[in-house]
Amino acid sequence: MTQTGNARIAGALKELLFAQEKAVAAAIRQRRRQHLRLLLAGAALLILGSGGLGAFVGGEPAARPLLYIAVLALPLCLLYYGFLLGRAVSLRQEISRIRSTLGALAVAAQDAKLSEADAAELGQRFAAVDSMMLKARKLGLN
Amino acid sequence: MSKQKGRALGAITSVVAAIFGAPLLAAALLFAAVQLLTRLILRPRWGLIASLASGTVVFFASLFLFFWGRSPNSTTDVIREMRAFASDWFLNPTELLVAALGFGLYFSARLWQYQKDLLDGRPSYPRAVFDSLFGGRYGGACLGVGGVGKTTLLQYLHYDHLRSSRHNAPFFGGRKFKDRDIEEMLEGTYQKKPADAADDSFEIGGAIREYHVTGDLERFKVAHRRFLFDVRGQEVGRATHWAQALGEIWPSHHRAMIVNVMTYGYSASVMKRSDIVSELAKGPRPDLLAAFQEEKRQEEIRSLQDVVEAVDAAWPSDYRGRLIVKNMINMAGFWWDKRADVERHYRSEPFQQFEADLRGIIEGRGGRLIFEPYIPVSFLFDDMSAKTGKEGPDDRVLIFKVQERAREDLKSLTHLAIKQMRADLFRVSWPRNGGLS
Numbered sequence: 229m230t231q232t233g234n235a236r237i238a239g240a241l242k243e244l245l246f247a248q249e250k251a252v253a254a255a256i257r258q259r260r261r262q263h264l265r266l267l268l269a270g271a272a273l274l275i276l277g278s279g280g281l282g283a284f285v286g287g288e289p290a291a292r293p294l295l296y297i298a299v300l301a302l303p304l305c306l307l308y309y310g311f312l313l314g315r316a317v318s319l320r321q322e323i324s325r326i327r328s329t330l331g332a333l334a335v336a337a338q339d340a341k342l343s344e345a346d347a348a349e350l351g352q353r354f355a356a357v358d359s360m361m362l363k364a365r366k367l368g369l370n
Numbered sequence: 371m372s373k374q375k376g377r378a379l380g381a382i383t384s385v386v387a388a389i390f391g392a393p394l395l396a397a398a399l400l401f402a403a404v405q406l407l408t409r410l411i412l413r414p415r416w417g418l419i420a421s422l423a424s425g426t427v428v429f430f431a432s433l434f435l436f437f438w439g440r441s442p443n444s445t446t447d448v449i450r451e452m453r454a455f456a457s458d459w460f461l462n463p464t465e466l467l468v469a470a471l472g473f474g475l476y477f478s479a480r481l482w483q484y485q486k487d488l489l490d491g492r493p494s495y496p497r498a499v500f501d502s503l504f505g506g507r508y509g510g511a512c513l514g515v516g517g518v519g520k521t522t523l524l525q526y527l528h529y530d531h532l533r534s535s536r537h538n539a540p541f542f543g544g545r546k547f548k549d550r551d552i553e554e555m556l557e558g559t560y561q562k563k564p565a566d567a568a569d570d571s572f573e574i575g576g577a578i579r580e581y582h583v584t585g586d587l588e589r590f591k592v593a594h595r596r597f598l599f600d601v602r603g604q605e606v607g608r609a610t611h612w613a614q615a616l617g618e619i620w621p622s623h624h625r626a627m628i629v630n631v632m633t634y635g636y637s638a639s640v641m642k643r644s645d646i647v648s649e650l651a652k653g654p655r656p657d658l659l660a661a662f663q664e665e666k667r668q669e670e671i672r673s674l675q676d677v678v679e680a681v682d683a684a685w686p687s688d689y690r691g692r693l694i695v696k697n698m699i700n701m702a703g704f705w706w707d708k709r710a711d712v713e714r715h716y717r718s719e720p721f722q723q724f725e726a727d728l729r730g731i732i733e734g735r736g737g738r739l740i741f742e743p744y745i746p747v748s749f750l751f752d753d754m755s756a757k758t759g760k761e762g763p764d765d766r767v768l769i770f771k772v773q774e775r776a777r778e779d780l781k782s783l784t785h786l787a788i789k790q791m792r793a794d795l796f797r798v799s800w801p802r803n804g805g806l807s
Contacts, residue, residue: 274424278431331585334604335642338516342606351607358611361586362618370586 238346245353252360486534493796498594506624514631516603517639519700522749527592560781581638609676616684625692635663636701641756651758674724692800694740702748706776738800748780
């Protein structure tokens with residue numbers, strides 16, 4: 229492979245790594261939004277559940293409407309919670325796909341006989357993606 | 371006379387127990403609580419904090435439930451009503467029966483796990499709990515250049531651990547793996563293949579597998595409360611990647627293990643080298659393979675510097691942690707006839723310098739290091755071959771031939787090495803003079 233050819237490969241690898249970095253960042257953003265929604269749905273489940281149970285146990289007539297609300301809203305909340313968990317699974321699959329792509333890119337970078345400058349720059353790109361993947365791991369995605 | 375003596379002894383024992391037993395128990399509980407709180411403050415574990423917070427919420431919610439719609443007049447009324455509430459809702463026979471069944475099921479699952487650990491000779495769950503409470507957390511990483519068998523080693527430990535985990539408990543776990551201990555897994559890997567088997571039958575626990583490149587940090591659970599990181603081994607950006615992995619271990623894990631896997635040039639990454647594979651498809655090319663092996667040996671030596679850089683970046687100053695480093699030399703099935711040369715190579719100057727550099731960093735900052743320079747192993751035992759991209763009988767080409775004579779020796783050595791590694795995951799003593807090198 230000529231030097232220009234290797235430089236082109238290095239350029240393509242950088243582009244690909246940049247795209248992976250963006251994809252991980254998008255997954256992290258979605259996961260953070262999900263966290264907030266999961267928290268809200270969980271809080272609603274807890275409040276409705278304990279309120280409904282309290283109304284049931286206490287037997288206070290004034291609390292009867294709360295019981296009806298809980299009976300109606302709890303299944304909806306559970307459905308929404310399940311939907312959010314399903315979305316979380318698809319995000320995890322996305323991250324797993326990115327992980328295997330990173331492996332292939334690392335092998336390509338190793339075999340491409342890059343110049344020192346290109347290797348250093350690619351190394352920085354890998355480090356950036358790796359730190360994003362670490363963030364994803366801390367959010368339970370990786 | 372002897373009866374009287376016995377009674378007196380019993381009386382004294384009960385008095386001593388009454389005087390000292392309760393305070394001792396209280397002191398132990400207080401000690402455990404203080405230690406838990408200290409750990410939570412120094413190294414916050416958000417999962418535990420969230421559980422405690424949700425427990426507090428549930429407690430106040432139950433208080434709210436009790437007082438809703440009641441107007442008790444005096445403390446006596448409140449206590450009487452609380453008793454009635456408790457006996458109606460929590461201490462009735464049905465509730466108690468359900469609770470007893472729940473506890474029974476939980477503890478029978480734990481008991482099942484305990485006997486499984488004892489039978490396999492694995493450190494048990496209670497031991498792991500006490501070990502991590504009193505000895506600190508334990509973490510680690512498996513490092514090495516690409517295609518040396520890091521993931522395979524971690525899979526052995528992971529599947530062995532799963533045997534006694536909740537994933538394998540009767541009625542609780544969805545069993546999605548072959549229930550084999552390390553010895554049985556090695557038995558499967560080392561079994562003599564039938565005459566019609568393919569050359570590439572790389573097996574762990576009986577499942578045929580190809581070389582899989584690890585793309586990013588992956589955490590394997592290898593024992594109760596023990597995780598090891600698997601990393602990418604390819605050269606570009608390696609030191610930073612490994613430093614990130616070790617940064618996940620220190621300073622939160624007081625004890626750690628680094629397994630540095632090497633292969634004396636017999637790396638499985640050759641299966642991904644299309645230039646070499648296409649030449650081998652035309653005919654034997656020992657010169658090409660020798661050049662590849664030399665290249666890999668040089669890369670292994672360069673990777674030592676990456677390990678040192680990663681440890682240097684991740685080990686905090688004045689950190690009195692404990693570390694064990696194991697140099698495992700894998701793929702011994704290909705080089706067993708040259709083992710004297712291989713051992714000499716891995717005890718030569720660059721590797722001695724590696725140990726000296728690590729000692730300089732760790733012991734210079736107040737930590738302790740145990741270094742094991744040469745552990746010959748072969749996690750898989752079969753010929754190494756690669757896909758040629760063609761269809762039919764030429765779809766694979768042989769790369770390295772395994773040495774049949776080494777089969778039994780390597781099976782027992784590998785078994786011993788993995789078992790020793792598993793025991794070292796619960797090591798509590800780190801000698802001051804630096805251990806085994």
